[in-house]
Amino acid sequence: MSAIMSQHDALSQASHVATRLLQEGLQVEQIRILGRARPAVQVRVRHLPAHLKGSRYAWGCDRDGRFERYAALVDGVQVQWELRHIRRGRRRLPLPV
Numbered sequence: 001m002s003a004i005m006s007q008h009d010a011l012s013q014a015s016h017v018a019t020r021l022l023q024e025g026l027q028v029e030q031i032r033i034l035g036r037a038r039p040a041v042q043v044r045v046r047h048l049p050a051h052l053k054g055s056r057y058a059w060g061c062d063r064d065g066r067f068e069r070y071a072a073l074v075d076g077v078q079v080q081w082e083l084r085h086i087r088r089g090r091r092r093l094p095l096p097v
Contacts, residue, residue, distance in 0.1 A: 007033055014039035017077040024049050040078040052079065 010033050018028045018041050026049075030042040054072035061067070066085040071078050 010039040013075060014041055014077050017041055017074050017079065021079065038076070038078050040080055043079060043081050045081045045083070048081075054079070054081070
């Protein structure tokens with residue numbers, strides 16, 4: 001019974017944090033509750049509120065360009081977001097004839 005209560009508490013915490021983030025203008029993409037892991041809220045960012053200072057935990061490059069992934073702890077909930085550096089297509093100059 002305690003495992004069910006802890007999942008309920010995790011969902012309650014994550015919902016509370018997600019509501020706060022929505023009120024601050026962030027778009028919540030996903031809420032994750034996985035076993036004993038800390039609850040997580042995935043947000044899409046265009047701008048970050050000043051109080052949300054996270055640590056970069058991953059970075060790399062894929063077909064869409066460079067990316068960085070960040071996480072911050074808010075009221076016991078991990079808030080995660082990704083910053084994208086969109087690859088711009090190179091202008092191709094016509095070949096001389």
